[in-house]
Amino acid sequence: MNYVAQRMAFSILSLLVLLFITFMLSHVMAGDPAAVAAGPSAGMAKIELLRREMGLDKPVLIQFAIYCGHVLSGDFGMSWFTRQPIAEDLMRELPPSLELVFVAMLINLAISMPLGLLTARYAGSRFDDIVRLLVIAGAGLPVFWIAILLQQIVAGDWHLLPMTGRLSFANRDYAGSTGFYLFDSLASGNFAVFGDALAHLVLPAFSLSLLFTAVGVRITRTAMIGEFRKDYVVLARAKGASEGRIMLRHVFSNGATPALTVFGMQFGWMLGTTVLVEEIFGRPGVGRYAVKAVSQSDIHAVVAVVFVVGLVFLLANLVVDLLLYLINPRRRTGN
Amino acid sequence: MLQAVLAVPRAALSFPRNGVEKAAIVIAILIVLLAVLGVWLAPFDPLKINFRGKLEPPSFTHLLGTDGSGRDVLSRLLYGAQLTLASTFLVLAVIVAVGCAIGIFSAFIGGVVDNLLMRLADIWLGFPPLILAFGFAAALGASLQAAIWALFFSWWPTYARLTRMVTVDILSQKFMASADALGVPVHRKILNYVIPNAFDVLIVQATLDVSAVMLAISGLSFIGVGAQIPTPEWGAMIADGRSYVANGWWIVLAPGLAIFLTALAFNVIGDMLRRELDPTSSRRQ
């Protein structure tokens, strides 16, 4: 119980820091907030009015408190380039990005776990060396570059997969209830749309995942390698357990813990990187939204995105930590 | 401390173990040289527009062809080398310097402040740098400086924590007690004891981060939040060339390859350094 309480307190502290950063960005660094809120074409009178309305004449701490109040109740203000409440914009733009990240993380885990395990088991072999080289190469690959190349070659030249968008023209009017097309279409049994959405996700998710997978393999390998040296592995062999059994039933659950922590962080990192892929594949998402906002100098929209991504990052870490705590009994008894 | 630093190149000659690592070192040195000298080697003006000669494939005059506005890609690449690499190293230098300073400070001061600072670093540790960059760009206007600020803010925790760990470790060793008894002043302690010992770990981390920082900077420029077109920063070049990729693949390929090769070279070197310098890395022989 102590651990859970500690962890929650840590999260709240982190949330405060995040709020402080976004507050600094939007209210302190961006020039006069009233002028910003009024928009570029407002007159002095309007700015003055707004200044009083926004409470900019009050001390900074009070402003911060007001700000926190707004944000935590979901009020991010209005975006003046979409002319809608930012909260609504986010509700619309977040699901596509999250969907992308989910699929990319799946690809990541599906490759990292087995490769990490195998290269740990056969450390020092040719196989390990080859994988290591691939990993080093993968870690240096610019996401946006590989996305462009893949798009051009696989979609443009070979016509194997669609070039842009979330769905093809035929399905352009599809609107699921949650905004997660994969989930919605599967839930309603609409397999045609499911397949379509999936096809549109392959290239973007794959491009996004490459960088993180390279790191993922590395991390998993390091975690597992420590385990393979331990005595209980020797004893498991002495019991007559096959290598496969040792890998899956013994080493994996012990080595997964430190690795999963990093994968949890990667979730947040990925969300922060979706913009590169969204731009190229013409997908809607928070990244594209933020870029548009930057170009329109809509500081509040941008900061809202910063906050939300930061929040997802914190939440992902919290969830992973709690999950590990539940699954891994060693933590429970205080290790 | 000077001896410690000078000893590195001598020892470093023995590090590379195979062809790949040797090649990586050569490539890295070459790229750095190009970054420094490139501006004199460039055959054309990187910003000079020439619509009649646009989208020319690689030829003898234009070794890497021309882009959509007729600019020579090779020249842009060379100028871009300086831009991209200079920004990368600048950011890295700032991050390392300030991060370490914070780490050392935290270790020396100890107590609540130390605890608080490290908690802060923990919270901050994984914050996605790109998104933070958006915030800075929106607040300060999109430019390379905004990008540098953002990256610094996201990256300092790594070095702060690393340095703090090393410093605490050193401070707790017995010989520090005798240093205290001798009345060795703080700044000497740092220079003569902490930094030489921290050097190894730091250089491994920094080398490995070169690729990450470079990818971040070029990524930001690609989106338009960092260096702006027509600046020949490599990321911006890719953004610029994107619309022509069907007809002029060289416009996108060249800068991308440049980023990739540089990142790859530094990654290999970083890996090699880690194997040689870090006693705790688990690498079965």
Place this chain on the structure above:
Amino acid sequence: MDEPLLKVENVAISLRHDGRSMVAGVSFAVNEREVFGIVGESGSGKTLLTRTLFGLHDDAFLSRGSVTFAGETVPLSGYAAAMRKRLGHAIGFVLQDPFSSLNPTMRVGKQITEAIYLAKGWPMGAERTKEAAMALMSEVGIPEPKLAFDQFPDQFSGGMRQRIVFAIALSQEPKLLVADEPTTALDAITQRRVIDLILDRSRRHKLAVILISHNLELLRQSVDRIAVLYGGQLLNIVTAGEIGTRTIHPYAEALFACIPARDKRLADVRAIPGEPVAAGAARIGCAFASRCSFAEAVCREAPLPVNPGAAATFSACLLGRGVH
């Protein structure tokens, strides 16, 4: 009982990555139901020997010699794999570190039932297997097996964990138990208890035991015969009774002289001068020659005798000391 359970003749062990020979010329035999000790200081090669002999060492392999187990000769090529096939039902292990010998995230009961399953499948069904595991747990002295079954290793003390490891070994009904320094990490009182437990149950289950230790006194009190390893060489095989009563190999004697005892004066307790020689140093002659008080030129120059036929007692001394 004519054929020994395990017969090891003139084996040499080399490292995989550079082929360096670490242990050479080792020959001994262990009979059924016998308790056989192997003593050596750190670096003598005893762990290397026992792990490689049973196919459990990743970095070393058997480069020479012949090994016969339960009547079958195990071929040198593919040795590790062939040996591993026998591990699950003929050979049991107890290792030194109780804190890393058990899978920390698997309940102890499951670790025992897994061993049973690996040895025999599920002929008894899950429920009876669980009962068998719990019976074993009581037999090795674990209190409240029903509760303990679902607990995790870190809820047990070091001594208890070694008992669990022993239970795992017993559950596969092996013919041979190999205990590599099973009590070194435990306190003195627990040491005695655990060793007694292992010896007693092994007798009850009719197992042969190979007990490895650096503690000669412990072995002298517990085993039938002792093999003495030094610098990767087998220098002596003696019966426990011979120690202190008959002349044995100079190194074994020196080891014995190190042991404090009630009937010795402090001044009689001798340390062996110099540093132990590590296994693997390429050499001709006796590894102990540099520290032996009897050493002569021949000790450094002649090849060491290797106990052909794996006789029950043996001394490798080139000067004939300890040879009977």
